[in-house]
Amino acid sequence: xxxxxxxxxxxxxxxxxxxxxxxxxxxxxxxxxxxxxxxxxxxxxxxxxxxxxxxxxxxxxxxxxxxxxxxxxxxxxxxxxxxxxxxxxxxxxxxxxxxxxxxxxxxxxxx
Amino acid sequence: xxxxxxxxxxxxxxxxxxxxxxxxxxxxxxxxxxxxxxxxxxxxxxxxxxxxxxxxxxxxxxxxxxxxxxxxxxxxxxxxxxxxxxxxxxxxxxxxxxxxxxxxxxxxxxxxx
Numbered sequence: 336x337x338x339x340x341x342x343x344x345x346x347x348x349x350x351x352x353x354x355x356x357x358x359x360x361x362x363x364x365x366x367x368x369x370x371x372x373x374x375x376x377x378x379x380x381x382x383x384x385x386x387x388x389x390x391x392x393x394x395x396x397x398x399x400x401x402x403x404x405x406x407x408x409x410x411x412x413x414x415x416x417x418x419x420x421x422x423x424x425x426x427x428x429x430x431x432x433x434x435x436x437x438x439x440x441x442x443x444x445x446x
Numbered sequence: 447x448x449x450x451x452x453x454x455x456x457x458x459x460x461x462x463x464x465x466x467x468x469x470x471x472x473x474x475x476x477x478x479x480x481x482x483x484x485x486x487x488x489x490x491x492x493x494x495x496x497x498x499x500x501x502x503x504x505x506x507x508x509x510x511x512x513x514x515x516x517x518x519x520x521x522x523x524x525x526x527x528x529x530x531x532x533x534x535x536x537x538x539x540x541x542x543x544x545x546x547x548x549x550x551x552x553x554x555x556x557x558x559x
């Protein structure tokens with residue numbers, strides 16, 4: 336079946352450095368890719384998304400890139416801050432209302 | 447502001463008990479979802495519903511059933527709880543249509559003893 340692989344599972348960066356999280360999807364029909372941030376004890380919240388007709392999207396310190404040929408998309412966070420510490424999930428829309436989620440990346444930003 | 451609420455944040459049940467988890471959304475969303483979240487496994491879809499009284503199995507429906515009698519309410523039922531159903535359960539909702547954003551509830555952490 337369809338799946339989404341997400342790497343790394345944990346990531347520690349110094350405050351101010353950049354963080355990159357990568358996801359690879361298997362369903363070539365997937366055409367919408369949201370990213371969610373889940374802080375400790377809180378619900379997942381959408382932080383950015385990208386559709387397949389776009390290669391890159393930015394929102395302040397956060398950007399997402401998509402390579403449809405390689406079936407690969409990435410989350411980039413620049414100038415990381417302690418409040419960026421959370422678990423990040425990627426997802427791929429697989430049609431028929433269904434999203435396939437990655438296994439999550441725990442990001443720690445060290446002050 | 448979209449609001450998705452779940453009936454309990456924490457729940458402790460005994461093996462064999464029938465368990466009801468309820469989710470309510472106030473945004474008139476057509477779609478509602480139940481996920482299970484386990485460390486290292488991410489979010490896995492149990493069931494979803496695209497309309498009142500309609501339901502579709504997700505990836506891990508075994509041991510679960512659902513009910514959607516009203517548009518705003520989606521219930522997850524564990525007919526006979528087992529210890530391997532100890533987990534975090536997340537409800538989500540979205541508008542119908544293509545590529546709609548999902549909004550999540552706060553989650554219910556269920557412990558089955």
